[in-house]
Amino acid sequence: MLELKDVHTYYGNIHALKGISLTVNDGEIVTLIGSNGAGKSTTLRTIQGLNKPRTGSVVLDGIELHKLPAHEVATLGVAQSPEGRMIFPRMTVMENLEMGAYARKDITSFKDDLEHVLTLFPRLRERITQKGGTLSGGEQQMLAMGRALMAKPKILLLDEPSMGLAPLLVELIFDIIKKLNEDGTTILLVEQNALMALSIAHRGYVLQTGEIVLADDAKKLMKNxxxxxxYLGVE
Structure with missing residues (x-):
């Protein structure tokens, strides 16, 4: 479904991605793991069109995303729940979810998709009229994911969904990611909690300073x- 081929992305003169090549097949969870500054978020931003690769290609279902502006990439079925959640704090939960559907061409199933998100995240149903900025960190993460799902994405990009959450909430978020995938959503997951990420992923890539140094089946990576x-803290 998604293929990055020899992608080089820069921030000014800083060479952030140094020839990244990866694939995500339809129906998979693929995870990117690596330390801070390895290039994980830059990879997602490059797919989304927020950072343009200087060379290389990003292709989704045969469409060359690297040639398109970010707002057009969004209409083609790429949705991201970004690092730090980035919800609209002065908008209500409902308004945030409506914003997720803004770029959709098909709005006939909006109510069904809203119901699906509120069933996945019952806490959001309880907070539907509340301002996003008044939610707890875990609730804001649910809202960021719910907003991305309202775009009805072909591929869902998740950037550090467990960051700053209590252990119980981390388990809940990962259970939901697994369920989303079982329901048919293709997911590219960036996550510092490598153990949790590899435990639910089909395949994984390890990034170090802008380069992929390992790529394998997730279960094999856990044993590497x-x-x-x-990354797993095993002595």
């Missing part, structure tokens, strides 16, 4: 000695 030492 280098991954265990560096």
């Amino acid at each position: 000695e280098e991954v265990q030492k560096t």
Whole structure:
């Protein structure tokens, strides 16, 4: 479904992505793991069209995303729940969810999709008229994910969904990610909690300073000695 081929992305003179190549197949959860500054968020931003690759290609279902502005990429079925949630704090929960559907061409199933999101995240139903900025961190993460789902994406990009959450909420968020995938959503997951990410993913890529240094089946990566030492805290 999605293919990045030899992607080089820069911030000014800083070479952030140094020839990234990866694929995400229809129906998969693929995870990107790596330390801070490895290039994980830049990879998602490049797919979304927020950072343009200087060379290389980003292709979704045969369409060259790297040639399109970000707002057009959004209409083609790429939705992101960004790092730090980035919800609209002065808008209500309902208004945030409506914004998620803004770029959709098909709005006939809006009510069904809204009901699906509120069933996935019952806390949002309880807070539907509340301002986004008054929600707890966990609720804001649910809202960011729900807003992305309202775009009815072909592929959902999740950037650090567990960041700053209590352990119980982390488990809840990962259970929901797994359920979304079981329901047919294709997911590219960036996550610092490598153990949780690899436990639900089909495949994984390990990034170091803008380069992919390992790529394998997620279960095999969990058993990889280098991954265990560096990312899973195994001595």
